[in-house]
Amino acid sequence: MNGRVSSAIPGGAKTLAKRKATQENKLKQQLQNQPTSTRAAGAGGSSATMLKIYTDESQGFKIDPMVVLVLAIAFIFSVVLLHVLAKLTGKLF
């Protein structure tokens, strides 16, 4: 009666739906672009030809690199010691 009502009413359910769709798309895109490896996140790590596994300093008790070498030697000696003990006693373990 009072002239014609425009077909698209601003606001309302349609716009909300649209906004939601955009938001979802955006989230999806973000999920797609999330890095899948430490290298992709820019923190070093495995590359195409390298398998670099341990590049971050994680929690846990921190040790010096020298300790690793000493630990390894100690481990080797303990195994040698076991051999010697086994030889001496015949059947200790």
Place this chain on the structure above:
Amino acid sequence: MSGIRLLDLAKPFVGLLPEIELPYQSADFDEKIVYTIAAAALYSLCGLPLNNVNIEKIADPFTWLRSPLASQSGTLLEFGVLPIVTAGFLWQIIAGFRLIKVNFESRSDRELFQSLQKITAVVLALIYSVLLCFAGYFDSIDGFTNDITPSPWPKLTIVLQLTGMSLITSLFVELLDKNYGFGPGALVLIGTSAATQLSSSIIGFTSEKTSRGYESHGALIQLIKNIRNKPLGTAIYDAFTRENFGNLTQIYIVFAALSAVLYLGNMRIELPIKSAKVRAMSSVYPVKLLYCGALPLLFTYTVLYNANIFGFCFTQIFKDSKYISLLGKWELNDFSLKTYDLTSGFLYFISISNKSSNVLYSLIRPITFSIFITLTSYFFAKNWANVSGSAGKDLAKQFKEQEIALVGHRDVGAAKELNKVIPVASVTGSFLISSIAIGAESLGFCKGLGAGCIIGLMSSLTCLETIMTEWQQNNGAASQFGKVFGGQQ
């Protein structure tokens, strides 16, 4: 966020794990060389026999898988780097396919992810060693010595030694990965072991008593010994065909394979790049044909080794089951009493074992083996660039950060242009490298030495790359090492 993430399962154990500190400042060239050599030497030194195992009397079902993963039968290196490499590949691929939620941008997530890999490596070693103990792998196989002791102690010490060793190995790998030494740790260890093995099978002086008298480990040494003691014809024939140690046929095949790999390793496409800021700066960015290097083959052998360990243990433990022989059937090699040979079952068809009662089987086997190797390498190469973050889009991102542009393309076009080259290179490269490995291995002469040396060589080349970068960036020529070996400049 609901539920518990798989990643959080690692949290309680994190405090128990030894963790090497990151270096405060980058170590200098000499220091790195010392650490690398020390780690590699100590790793090789660990090849001493396990306690409570009679190394001369156990039979080994995995001879052909050992060389690529730097392992030695009956020693502390029983698994070599297998647990570490398996854990690394497994979690990286799972995360790459987004099967678990890891936010790599958050530091704490990255740390947890790393701890998870380390825990998995140790747990895998534990599982392998327990399974192998139950399967009777560590028992002496001759019927005379009575090994069935009721005491669980010997088995327990074996498990402890192997688990401890895998922790030590993972620390070695960590040491080298964290820039105290050169190159990715796992690859350095594999390269070292392959080099040792190859040289020992050519000129190994050590000898062992066999049914034919004392035989040297080195093929060349044995040839010289034979020429002095036997008629010439037999001497040469024997050096080419002996079964128990390295023979000259293997050496020739290995050298042919290695030269093919070296040749292919030099092939690359050079994409012209220029600086986005400075006008006259231009250079090339090489994309190698073997884009993934040794990794596709290493991955394939990791899969095979795991399948064989589990297969062997299950077939030994569930001997009575009717269906288990479909998986694989191992028979003791009557001649040498040193190996178990696969004779039938699923795993037989993806192995290089030559033995079978069935003629048809031994005709099909090289074909199925080749197909398996090619397909697995293909799967890996197709996905690894994406999974590891070295695909076109990641490189383009790096280019942008470093203000480099491909000549003739805008920022947006760079990823597309790189994506034209990289997937093709990585798939073709892995196909070529696996064909070389197949050529060397599928007839069963090389017993793993071929694949091991190919992987070792490519790993060493990768490490050499990092060494050369270091040399150029940190003024390696000024280091003590550079002064001694650098020559006149």
